[in-house]
Amino acid sequence: MSIPNVWHHRKVADAAAKACDICYRPSTSVLVTPEKQDFFYICPVHLKDTKFATPIIDHEAIAAKKKKEMDEELERVKKEYEEKQRKKKEKANADDKSKSEDKDKDAKDQEKKDGSKSKDEASPVILPPVLAGRTDFIQQARPDPATPQEEEPRVFALQKSFHQQRINKKQQAELAKRNRERLANPNLFPSVPKGVPGPQG
Incomplete structure (x- = not known):
């Protein structure tokens, strides 16, 4: 039996944690083959050990992800610029507008001086041009979004000895299953003789 040396890292629920195949501590991490021929529980710490397994890096997927991130960043910068x-x-x-209002004010002051109008007219409150419509100082104060941490590898190749150990374990399990099936079969053993034994002569 041949098991491909490609193992996908998966997580299970805390309630489904089982003993790690190496150190026997409870673990929620599982390594499973793509066709689900074999699986075993493993601590995430062991996956970082290069003497146990090496990550299989999909360069195309990483390049596509980087391109997508760059496109998103470019779109965000364009929106900010606009x-x-x-x-x-x-x-x-x-x-x-404030310049034209200043001119209007000067004209009103001139009219007051002339004495043509003495009523006080309420003028709208105008923000100084320095603060009018500005929110960029708020954006500058906002921290940049944290750079996402590098994702842990999801696909691994076991070292030769560990991979052979998994193959041997799988073969032994199949052999034990076959033996149990054989022992459960009543035709495996000879039947007890039913007739009366005759004289031996």
Whole structure:
């Protein structure tokens, strides 16, 4: 029987934890072959030991993941840039508005001096142009999102001796199963003679 030396790392529920195949401590990590021919429980610490197993790195998947992250980052930067440009335009419009309001104020002051109008008119409260429409200082204060930690490898190849040990264990289990089936079969043993034994002569 041949078991491929490709093992996928899976996690099980805490209630389903069983003894590690190496150190016999309870573990929720399982190494399983792709076709589910064989599996065994293992501590995550042993997976970091290169004398036990080496990770199989899928370079294409890593490259695709990096490309996706770069695209997301590029999209985020584009949105930030567009937002800043929009705010700059709003600020420029606010500056123009405040200048025109200053001119209106000067005209009103002139009219008051002339004595044509003496009523106090309530003017709208205007933020100084420095603060009008600005939220970029909030964005600067916000910390950058933490860089995601490198994911642990999910696929491993066992070292030759450990892989052979798994194959031997699987073969012994199949042999024991066959023996149990044979022993359960009533035709395996000879039947007791039913006739009366005759004289031996």
